[in-house]
Amino acid sequence: MNDDAENLFDVIESGVGEGTLQRVVLSQPTRRSQTTTNRVEIRPIMLKEKQFYQWSGLRGSQAFHENHDPQAILTALRASIGISYRHIHLAVEGRQWSARFSRRGKCRLIQEKHASTPSNSSISTDHNRKRQYLIPEGQPVPFLVQTGIMTPTGQVRSRHFHKFRQINRYVEFIADVVDKLPHEDVIHIVDFGCGKSYLTFATHYYLTQIAQRRVAITGLDRRNDVVQTCHKIVESLGLVGIHFEQGDISTYSPSDHIHLVVSLHACNTATDDAISQAVRWGTDVILSVPCCQHELNAVVKAGQIPLLSRHGILQERFCALTTDAVRSALLEQVGYQTQVLEFVDMEHTAKNLLIRAVRRNSNSESPQLEQVTHELKQFCSVFQIPDLHLQRRLQEFELLQPPADIFPK
Ligand SMILES: C[S@@+](CC[C@H](N)C(=O)[O-])C[C@H]1O[C@@H](n2cnc3c(N)ncnc32)[C@H](O)[C@@H]1O
Secondary structure (H helix, E strand, C coil), X not given: CCHHHHHHHHHHHHHHHCCCEEEEEEEEXXXXXXXXXXXXXXXXEEECCEEEEEEEEEECCEEEEEEECHHHHHHHHHHHECCCEEEEEEEECCEEEEEEECCCCCEEEEEECCCCCCHHHCECCECCCCCCCCCCCCCCCHHHHHCCCECCCXXXXXXXXXXXXXXXXXXXXHHHHHHHCCCCCCEEEEEECCCCCXXXXXXXXXXXXXXXXXXXXXXXXXXXXXXXXXXXXXXXXXXXXXXXXXXXXXXXCCCCCCCEEEEEEEXXXXXXXXXXXXXXXXXXXXXEEEECCHHHHHHCCCCCCCCHHHCHHHHHHHHHHHHHHHHHHHHHHCCEEEEEEECCCCCCCCCCEEEEEEECCCCCXXXXXXXXHHHHHHHHHHCCCCCCHHHXXXXXXXXXXXXXXXXXX
């Protein structure tokens, strides 16, 4: 496969992975193709709130369409592009490409300049819009319009529907803990590793416009470019009670008591820095969606986890789950009632767990503390799990006893 063909598949795969693929048209059947369909069109649709892709065309004079899930559409495209069809037209997130395969199978990919996406495919194709979202469709929400997720009239653009759904799913978690946060006073929130901050703006919108609370939200990220973009959004929308800073999670120091710490998809041990900072400050609620938990996988020795270590992917998943299980047990040990919940459907991302920790009030004991501590000791002993970053940080802050008391050597 030449570079252009690889690039073409990269664009398609990331478009499907990120839900930004808008249209693919396959035409000019190859000589060896058995197809009677001269042209097929693939476009995203929503069925029962799940992302599918509709593959349609004409067989003779008979129209047909088939709905495929994201994995199946990738397989079908791989089996057709350059093999059954020589010409491919592609639209992903407002950009368009065309690719042509020579008779020898060599691909030439061209990104079309200044091409815009047809407007009739830009609105969400959801076939099942009955579900009531906390941030509903149909009413323009300034930050969603600004970030291109909604049209100015409040319709969700199809390529952003998964993001809209993720935002709403996340807002449900905020709604679930809103009673644990101040009712009258300003709610102080830090969003660690805020990135482009869709979810930070969503928190601000939900709390100020729907729950009618006063907030002071700080979005922190080490990347200056994302912080600058967020500044511009705040400025252009005239938002009050939200600001962004460039900095590192591990060294950030707030000037007020923080009621809610959020860390969503902060990479690897940045999640542990976020959690340990929050615990150190006595934060009332922590919402954390861990991401790329490489720490344990990098130190597990060959054969250490019987059976699973034979397969890289199984060991990797075991390590990720173990890291999150240890995190939630440690949070119990340092005074938080902790739950691990599903954040978004597994089909969209493997990074789909949310750790929710609510600080127990000082005189209420955890009914399961003894049991959790016992299970943690036993588990780590059986699989020889070493101290993880969160343990070390909590020990450094003297919030957790030294390792010898927790893990038998
Ligand atoms: C995958 S993005 C997630 C963005 C956003 N929270 C979301 O869920 O859409 C992770 C972000 O965390 C930031 N980040 C990672 N480690 C960090 C650290 N130690 N301090 C500050 N920001 C960090 C990265 O720069 C990046 O913008």
